Amino acid sequence: xxxxxxxxxxxxxxxxxxxTYLQLLLFGTGWTLATSLLAWAIALSVGAVVxxxxxxxxxxxxRFGNAYVELFRNIPLLxxxxxxYFVLPELMPxxxxxxxxxxxxxxxxxxxxxxxxxxxxxxxxxxxxxxxSLRSGQRMAGLAIGLTLPQTYRYILLPMAFRIILPPLxxxxxxxxxxxxxxxxxxxxxxxxxxxxxxxxxFQVFEAFTxxxxxxxxxxxxxxxxxxxxxxxxxxxxxxSMGKPAAAH
Amino acid sequence: xITITNVSKWYGKVQVLNNCxxxxxxxxxxxxxxxxxxxxxxxxxxxxxxxxxxxxxxxVDGISVGDPDTNLPKLRARIGMVFQHFxxxxxxxxxxxxxxxxxxxxxxxxxxxxxxxxxLLERVxxxxxxxxxxxxxxxxxxxxxxxxRALAMDPIAMLFDEPTSALDPEMINEVxxxxxxxxxxxxxxxxxxxxMGFARKVANRVVFMDRGEIVEDAPxxxxxxxxxxxxxxxxxxxxxxx
Amino acid sequence: xxxxxxxxxxxxxxxxxFLDGMRFxxxxxxxxxxxxxxxxxxxxxxxxSNIPGxxxxxxxxxxxxxxxxxxxxxxxxxxxxxxxxxxxxGASRPIQVGAFLSALxxxxxxxxxxxxxxxxxxxxxxxRGQVQAAQAxxxxxxxxxxxxxxxxxxxxxxxxxxxxxxxxxxxxxxVYVISVTDFLGAASKVAQRDGRLVEMYLFxxxxxxxxxxxxSYGVRRLQRRIAIIR
Numbered sequence: 001x002x003x004x005x006x007x008x009x010x011x012x013x014x015x016x017x018x019x020t021y022l023q024l025l026l027f028g029t030g031w032t033l034a035t036s037l038l039a040w041a042i043a044l045s046v047g048a049v050v051x052x053x054x055x056x057x058x059x060x061x062x063r064f065g066n067a068y069v070e071l072f073r074n075i076p077l078l079x080x081x082x083x084x085y086f087v088l089p090e091l092m093p094x095x096x097x098x099x100x101x102x103x104x105x106x107x108x109x110x111x112x113x114x115x116x117x118x119x120x121x122x123x124x125x126x127x128x129x130x131x132x133s134l135r136s137g138q139r140m141a142g143l144a145i146g147l148t149l150p151q152t153y154r155y156i157l158l159p160m161a162f163r164i165i166l167p168p169l170x171x172x173x174x175x176x177x178x179x180x181x182x183x184x185x186x187x188x189x190x191x192x193x194x195x196x197x198x199x200x201x202x203f204q205v206f207e208a209f210t211x212x213x214x215x216x217x218x219x220x221x222x223x224x225x226x227x228x229x230x231x232x233x234x235x236x237x238x239x240x241s242m243g244k245p246a247a248a249h
Numbered sequence: 250x251i252t253i254t255n256v257s258k259w260y261g262k263v264q265v266l267n268n269c270x271x272x273x274x275x276x277x278x279x280x281x282x283x284x285x286x287x288x289x290x291x292x293x294x295x296x297x298x299x300x301x302x303x304x305x306x307x308x309v310d311g312i313s314v315g316d317p318d319t320n321l322p323k324l325r326a327r328i329g330m331v332f333q334h335f336x337x338x339x340x341x342x343x344x345x346x347x348x349x350x351x352x353x354x355x356x357x358x359x360x361x362x363x364x365x366x367x368x369l370l371e372r373v374x375x376x377x378x379x380x381x382x383x384x385x386x387x388x389x390x391x392x393x394x395x396x397x398r399a400l401a402m403d404p405i406a407m408l409f410d411e412p413t414s415a416l417d418p419e420m421i422n423e424v425x426x427x428x429x430x431x432x433x434x435x436x437x438x439x440x441x442x443x444x445m446g447f448a449r450k451v452a453n454r455v456v457f458m459d460r461g462e463i464v465e466d467a468p469x470x471x472x473x474x475x476x477x478x479x480x481x482x483x484x485x486x487x488x489x490x491x
Numbered sequence: 492x493x494x495x496x497x498x499x500x501x502x503x504x505x506x507x508x509f510l511d512g513m514r515f516x517x518x519x520x521x522x523x524x525x526x527x528x529x530x531x532x533x534x535x536x537x538x539x540s541n542i543p544g545x546x547x548x549x550x551x552x553x554x555x556x557x558x559x560x561x562x563x564x565x566x567x568x569x570x571x572x573x574x575x576x577x578x579x580x581g582a583s584r585p586i587q588v589g590a591f592l593s594a595l596x597x598x599x600x601x602x603x604x605x606x607x608x609x610x611x612x613x614x615x616x617x618x619r620g621q622v623q624a625a626q627a628x629x630x631x632x633x634x635x636x637x638x639x640x641x642x643x644x645x646x647x648x649x650x651x652x653x654x655x656x657x658x659x660x661x662x663x664x665x666v667y668v669i670s671v672t673d674f675l676g677a678a679s680k681v682a683q684r685d686g687r688l689v690e691m692y693l694f695x696x697x698x699x700x701x702x703x704x705x706x707s708y709g710v711r712r713l714q715r716r717i718a719i720i721r
Contacts, residue, residue: 073707074661074699075661075699075700076661076662076665078664079675079692079695079696079699082688083693086688086689086692087689135334137336138336141337141338142338143322143325144329144399145325145326145329145349145350146322146355146402155338155353178558178560195563195566199570206571213563213567216558216563236382237384238382238385
């Protein structure tokens with residue numbers, strides 16, 4: 001192979017003069033995590049609301065929720081990022097548009113909102129599936145003892161639905177972390193962007209991308225184990241499945 | 250106490266209840282029986298508004314269930330319901346199952362709610378299981394907790410939707426015993442069930458439904474002694490065989 | 492707000508957008524799907540096999556790919572494929588690989604990891620009795636797989652496979668990061684050349700939306716028809 005390996009490149013100074021390449025990668029990791037966590041907060045809160053209204057008894061609410069999900073699911077994430085970053089400021093009144101374009105960290109905020117809403121549609125799917133997997137009797141039992149419908153959702157349906165969908169939810173969280181890399185196209189210097197930039201300046205392409213790959217793997221392992229711990233923590237004793245009546249033994 | 254007058258209900262084009270009328274006086278125990286698909290579960294769920302109905306009037310203690318102005322949650326808090334599949338809330342302990350509605354709906358303070366819960370658990374013989382979760386209990390135990398949960402709201406009437414149909418045979422009696430004691434203590438009860446032994450012991454009246462209609466509504470002794478309709482006779486002969 | 496919009500730019504560039512850009516996108520989608528399903532199925536069989544080490548290697552590959560962002564994988568193969576070509580052909584320098592080929596290799600091998608998991612679930616959902624019946628008739632492993640298990644698994648998982656294809660269709664837009672001209676790349680080029688970002692990106696979004704929506708409706712109808720037949 002005509003490629004020169006140099007694993008010491010990480011400890012050499014980058015062109016900016018003050019930071020090593022390793023530090024640049026770690027800064028990128030920081031941006032990746034910050035973007036992912038904030039976007040996840042948006043995705044969970046908005047997604048839970050949309051998921052709930054898709055199971056509500058009001059047909060127009062259900063249709064709105066369905067339209068919301070279809071909108072965010074059928075447009076590629078990259079296109080959505082461009083719409084938020086390039087198109088939205090142009091559609092706003094001149095003053096607001098200019099302010100948006102000149103804001104510091106504009107790419108960060110755009111990435112967070114875009115990623116958050118994109119993922120919220122997928123979270124909504126999971127929440128709806130989780131609620132619908134519960135026996136209809138649970139909703140009736142909640143109403144029968146006098147809880148209102150919102151109370152029934154809050155105290156009975158949602159606690160169980162979230163426990164049921166923890167595994168697919170943790171997949172969605174991992175997806176957000178991976179999808180944050182798309183934001184490099186709008187200028188966010190997250191981990192993949194940092195690796196790309198390192199490879200361009202140092203020509204040590206494979207070292208840079210190997211490091212990025214390893215960091216993503218480590219993040220993956222931490223999240224997967226964290227989710228497993230969480231699942232154990234909130235598990236309901238004796239719970240097998242809500243689909244069938246509890247075993248008579 | 251509970252009046253059902255000319256109630257009809259459709260699911261889309263299919264009529265599931267056809268002009269049903271019945272009355273339940275205070276302290277009466279009424280058993281509703283009939284072949285599956287006869288609409289008995291649907292009818293009982295109309296009484297506390299869990300199922301809407303298109304025609305007719307249902308009143309509970311003078312309040313009209315079908316009236317859009319009625320505060321349904323408040324009304325439902327005064328009626329207790331026990332389901333075929335128990336429907337305990339699996340993520341809450343037994344005690345929390347009993348106190349949740351007391352605190353959130355009736356506004357009782359948690360301490361007195363817990364005391365009441367404990368007393369009811371003793372009444373159904375399950376005070377040792379207060380900290381357990383529904384998934385750790387047998388079916389019969391879960392159903393008894395479900396009855397206690399409904400009683401915790403101090404209801405004026407109790408509705409039972411096939412309370413023993415999902416239980417293994419050896420557990421049916423422990424639940425029926427609780428229901429019999431409840432009846433003897435004077436609770437107004439509507440019970441959808443196939444357990445004719447229970448009916449003979451405590452029911453004042455038996456209502457027989459078939460294909461969405463109330464075919465017969467007679468005092469217990471008359472129903473078992475001389476059922477007037479042929480359909481009721483046929484049903485009884487099938488059910489009393491085993 | 493809408494006073495400055497020039498819809499003509501869209502109409503003028505339609506041939507370029509669709510004949511060049513969309514053609515690339517669709518060809519990449521179809522070929523990567525075909526290749527991905529074949530390789531994915533082989534990976535699934537590897538993961539389920541008893542040959543020592545094979546299932547671990549296959550599993551490691553799948554888990555590695557699935558923990559990496561697609562953008563990173565695109566960069567990896569963009570730089571790696573020329574070296575692989577050099578190694579395979581024994582040339583003295585890394586081989587210049589065209590953009591399409593690089594993208595094709597990337598997406599095929601990336602999606603293979605995801606198709607692998609889908610096919611693995613499909614194969615495992617076939618009742619053991621089917622395998623035993625095939626063996627009782629004297630079929631070898633490969634024959635029973637080829638004629639009995641895989642056809643059923645494939646039919647069962649068809650809706651999921653098609654949904655993954657729709658996801659692939661949307662994912663191809665990421666070739667943007669290596670400056671390849673797919674549909675989005677074409678729209679972007681026109682947008683930057685004519686200064687018409689709003690019109691072009693909105694149009695691109697609408698086109699992707701319509702195609703994806705129509706495709707997923709098609710999959711849902713197919714699901715209903717399969718359910719009835721079963």
